[in-house]
Amino acid sequence: MRLLEPHDVNCTSVAQGKTGICVRVTGINAFDAGVTQNPPLTDEVDFIDSSRGFRFNKLRGCNVTRRIRLTVRLPQSSFSSTHSQADYCISDVRATWYHSRVGDSTCIPSAASAVPIATVPSRHSALVRVTHWITTLCFLALLLSGAEIVISHPRFYWGETGNDLTPTLFKLHIPASRNLVPTGYGYVLPDQNGWSRSLHFQAAWVVILTGLLYAIFGLLTGHFRKNLLPGGADLSRRAFSRSIAGHLRFERPSEAEAWSYNVLQRLSYLFVIFILFPFVIWTGLAMSPAFVSAFPATVNLLGGQQSARTLHFFVSLALVLFLLVHVGMVWFAGFWNRMRAMITGHVATPRAATYMERT
Amino acid sequence: MTDLSRRKLITTGLAATAGVAGLGVAARLAQKYGLIPPDHGGIYGLGETLTYASQRLLTRRSLAREFPRSQISKPPFANEIEPLTDEFKRLQAGGFAGWRLSVNGMVVRPASLSIDQLKSYPSHTQITMLQCEEGWSYVAEWIGVPLSHVLDVVGVLPQARYVVYFSIEPDTWESIDMADALHPQTLLTYGMNGGELPVGHGGPLRLRLPRQVGYKNVKFITHLTVTDSLKGFGKGLGSAAPEGGYAWYAGI
Numbered sequence: 001m002r003l004l005e006p007h008d009v010n011c012t013s014v015a016q017g018k019t020g021i022c023v024r025v026t027g028i029n030a031f032d033a034g035v036t037q038n039p040p041l042t043d044e045v046d047f048i049d050s051s052r053g054f055r056f057n058k059l060r061g062c063n064v065t066r067r068i069r070l071t072v073r074l075p076q077s078s079f080s081s082t083h084s085q086a087d088y089c090i091s092d093v094r095a096t097w098y099h100s101r102v103g104d105s106t107c108i109p110s111a112a113s114a115v116p117i118a119t120v121p122s123r124h125s126a127l128v129r130v131t132h133w134i135t136t137l138c139f140l141a142l143l144l145s146g147a148e149i150v151i152s153h154p155r156f157y158w159g160e161t162g163n164d165l166t167p168t169l170f171k172l173h174i175p176a177s178r179n180l181v182p183t184g185y186g187y188v189l190p191d192q193n194g195w196s197r198s199l200h201f202q203a204a205w206v207v208i209l210t211g212l213l214y215a216i217f218g219l220l221t222g223h224f225r226k227n228l229l230p231g232g233a234d235l236s237r238r239a240f241s242r243s244i245a246g247h248l249r250f251e252r253p254s255e256a257e258a259w260s261y262n263v264l265q266r267l268s269y270l271f272v273i274f275i276l277f278p279f280v281i282w283t284g285l286a287m288s289p290a291f292v293s294a295f296p297a298t299v300n301l302l303g304g305q306q307s308a309r310t311l312h313f314f315v316s317l318a319l320v321l322f323l324l325v326h327v328g329m330v331w332f333a334g335f336w337n338r339m340r341a342m343i344t345g346h347v348a349t350p351r352a353a354t355y356m357e358r359t
Numbered sequence: 360m361t362d363l364s365r366r367k368l369i370t371t372g373l374a375a376t377a378g379v380a381g382l383g384v385a386a387r388l389a390q391k392y393g394l395i396p397p398d399h400g401g402i403y404g405l406g407e408t409l410t411y412a413s414q415r416l417l418t419r420r421s422l423a424r425e426f427p428r429s430q431i432s433k434p435p436f437a438n439e440i441e442p443l444t445d446e447f448k449r450l451q452a453g454g455f456a457g458w459r460l461s462v463n464g465m466v467v468r469p470a471s472l473s474i475d476q477l478k479s480y481p482s483h484t485q486i487t488m489l490q491c492e493e494g495w496s497y498v499a500e501w502i503g504v505p506l507s508h509v510l511d512v513v514g515v516l517p518q519a520r521y522v523v524y525f526s527i528e529p530d531t532w533e534s535i536d537m538a539d540a541l542h543p544q545t546l547l548t549y550g551m552n553g554g555e556l557p558v559g560h561g562g563p564l565r566l567r568l569p570r571q572v573g574y575k576n577v578k579f580i581t582h583l584t585v586t587d588s589l590k591g592f593g594k595g596l597g598s599a600a601p602e603g604g605y606a607w608y609a610g611i
Contacts, residue, residue, distance in 0.1 A: 161496045180438065201403075203406075206405075289570050290418045296424050
């Protein structure tokens, strides 16, 4: 949750009836969309919904310090139809406005004491942020240890078996950490397989448990449905080709994308989460002699233990490709803003404000 | 905000307490049911324990895949072996007639068995894959006596939990739990692909454990000890592998 800066909440006073204050909160686009409110201190204020803000009428006791707190709930159904729902997933905005001196007929907030504070929800929920970074650390550990394991036998095969005496499907032209492997290099790298294997399996355990937690959370909270499944309009051929064209032209992401994923992004994340991750786990387990003794179909379906190893290597390459594009796109979209959003959950306000003014 | 924080604090506190208590109970149960590997300490202890515990629960009785004769690798790949010791060469010169497998520890009748004696026991043949932790593999026909039969001959005491096995090569020893020791596919192998077990593959006697990777399949076996604790062996990590940075349990 982030505190809004004073300039985010733009307070103006109006003479309306006997006394009244209009608090206009800018910086959050969905205020246009018709909002309801739920002020906890309602005995002090009456609330009238206006298209551009909130108006408090019949403010009693205007000459004493008052604290007005308003809670804004933004119903998702009221969001602009040109964007998919999750473009504005602001569900709850709390603004606390301290008002010290108000006159009888008009209430003029004093600049010094008018410290409007509002919180906006996180761009990414805490669970998404924590699981994202655990996954990142585990992936890097898996990548490093996986590369180390490959170095001990940089040859790949198809089928059940393969070794130095059998033909390869392909081989990597790198030196090896075992001297029996015919690499063409005159030297042998040090053996790092012990800790590499231990790190690989430990990181796999942590990332699988993290992934399970994330998947359960995603299903229970509607995270997949709201944030990752593309909306119907996004999947129309026109919207889809527009998004592809935008990516191909390297257009900067729109401000709305600070709060939401575009359709290609959604599809990529869904592909990684529901296709690549399960497949890399499956191909990994299919190499385990003990695991396949209990579940032989897991390796037989892949065409053998060496096929599983080769497929595991290719899925890892696909994941590395995703990582590179992902980091590249984050860089392109504004590295520190995106990083801040994924670390603290905050999105820089000026961007949101700019967006509001533009629409 | 304060209400929320307090509620959050209480919930988090309760969850943390339940979590710690749950972990304690889980650790106690895991210890009781033999799900903690001897190398559970250290920075990779979590992963080793999760792997061993889950695979032990899933694979207590499962059988390693066996293959048709047509899938036997020709020729089988023999990994590098250490230079043979003088003692080995002397036994080799005698056709391994002097090779002895001594069995002691928590057994009723400690024994010293020759290869011929082992061959006189009911033999078991299996066509299974040997896969190395490096990534290569081959399929071969392995002929030997099930370790469980030898353990029956010597009479294992009920408190036995592990079998430690030693090679004639110095500092080469491993151990397995009773689930693996009594598993029908765990063989003391003396034959391969219809013939004698070649020296390059661990002849005259190799422990075959098809549900664990190559390095647990120790070559040139001379000695077995049955025990209820691995603390007294080497550094107490279960086998030579963890002392060299490798996992004690290698089912993956």
